[in-house]
Amino acid sequence: MALKGRHWVAIWLVAFLAAAGAIIARQTAGYRMARALADNRVTRANLEGQRVELERRLRAAKSRDVLMPIARRLGLRQPSDSEIVLLPAPPDDRR
């Protein structure tokens, strides 16, 4: 059966709608991904910020400026070199 003019119009219309739908779907998906990416970037920046802040606090807490006065209050002191005994590592065949 030969297609008539209105059939061709319908086919072209469907094709146009399908292409337009695909483009819209693609752009919507792209937009969603962009939003998700932006959210992830924000989350990463937040976590990075937290990590750096925690690292700063950790460094400050571990520093000798903080630890030494606490150690002194607890009655601890720096050992002299004669009080430090380095234990030799065992030979390989005895590990």
Place this chain on the structure above:
Amino acid sequence: MARLELRLRVLQGAALVVLTLLVGRAAQVQLLQGRRWAAEAQAQRTERIILPARRGALLTRDATAIAVTQETYHVGVAPNELRHRAGDAVRIARTLRVSERDVADRLRRRYAYFRGPFSAVTVEPLRRLRGVHLEPVPHRFYPAPSFARAVVGRVDTDGLGASGLEKVLDSLLAGRAGSAVVVKDRAGREYTSPARVIAEPVPGHDVTLTLDGELQEIAQRALDDAIQRLDAEGGDVVMLDPRTGEVLALASDQRNGRGRPSAVTEVFEPGSTAKIFAAAALLVHERVRSTERVSGEEGRYAIAGRGPIEDEHPLPSLSLADAIRVSSNIAMVKFGARLAPPEHYTMLRDFGFGAPTGIEFPAESPGRLRPPREWSGVSAASLAMGYEFAVTPLQLAAAYAALANDGVLLRPTLIREIRDPDGVLVYRHRPEPVRRVVPARVALRLREMLEGAVSGGTGSEAALSTFRLAAKTGTSRRVVDGRYAPGAYTASFAALFPADDPQLVLVVKLDNPRRGSYFAAQTAAPATRAMLEQALAARAVALDRARLSGTAVSLEDFVERADAGVMPYVVPWPYVPDSAQPGPRRAVPNVSGRTLREAILTLHRRGFRVNLKGWGVADYTWPAAGDSARAGSTVTLFAKPRP
């Protein structure tokens, strides 16, 4: 009728003219000016933005961050977009920790801007608030701001390296900025879209420095303490690994708080710490025999063209080793006179004086060393005592490292490795020999002389009881406004630790100590000892403890001679008599059969020092278990191999 037709024709003509004009204008706009108008429309709808690249991190050798770049924000507020202006103003003020009044004042303007920068954590509560616009901006962050500040340097307001290593390594750290196009709405708000990125930013390389976090902190703290305690104007500490040339710690401090990197950029006359280099020239050119002695001149010796030379500790006669041990100016001048000026000059030059070391640092000073043609009649004598030439503390450390390294001078470095943004290693430091300065046998002889200076000479205040140290003191007069200032001195101390297999070269310099003694023996030497004790007690410093305990060589020997008896691992030297600090007598506990760790801990808890011999498990002690010994005395713990 004819009139109507005429009117129609006129109308037709007018319409044609209008149409022609419209078409012409359209052609002009579309064809001739099309690109311009298209660009203008694009500019109104979109904006090209720069995507800043993440600046690479600076890390210590144990991967602790020294400088990192994090995303921070400037905060903009459009008051007309706020839903609840009063409530939002309070929220903004509390979040940004700005006074509510200040925020209220700013919100009266058309657009309020809070520069900050504020961290991502801080601005999080504002992220969903309508009317608040966050402008991301990379911010260079230093988790421990005082850590090696002078060496690390800082970035400028544009985020580019302005000083120190940030400047030297800028091209590596900076990365390459990207660009993107953002779509704007009518209000000018930007919408990002991944499809519009033109070029992704390329992050910078991460650079791992040679600095050791623990040693750097030890050096900085010891230097600060020494400057405060001795009321010194400033000072420097350099710690170097002689096997690799890696700088493990580099601390500089001044009382005025300027924090100049003076260990690399400022020079001083080294005084007696440089006598060892004159001794090197004498040994290399065989101008002195080990048995040869010169008169001590009762501590006062006059030479033409110069004031009398004096010794602090005069001896009747001195060998070259004695001259180093007691730091005799007179003996060094007498021995030094045997060197031809080019020989002495070449030796100093070969040790790296008078030329930059080549370390990766801006404005490194080359020091000052004049060629023989510029010498005066007393220059040879002055050079033998460490005057008439000037060095940086880093140059001095590198030269001593050559002695530790069997006579080979290495280029010092601050960079251990470089990794690209994907973590791929692109550079790793390998030791870079500059030249062989002295033969290995001469280096060994010089180290023995330096060891003598600690065990029975001017450096005895730095002596450790368990490890041998080779070192030299130096107390030199300071030049102020071109003249030697009365009563102003620089105290310096250069040490190799441990003496027989050096792992650490340590140079301490104190500028003009004014409280108590100004001599290096009483100022810089005790500071060195304190640093070494702290380094030994620290958990994770860059010291090879296996080598320190003598394991590497001795264990094989021990296994081979297992039946022959015991093998000493830690030998106290120089010997410190137990009676030095008599304490109450206590019973020695029985530790037989325990692990070495438990046994040593038990003995330490009872107040004894421990000298360990052998390896395996605890066997017996001397004094024996149950015998009494003074608290603080040394108990020798003998170990036997595990059954």
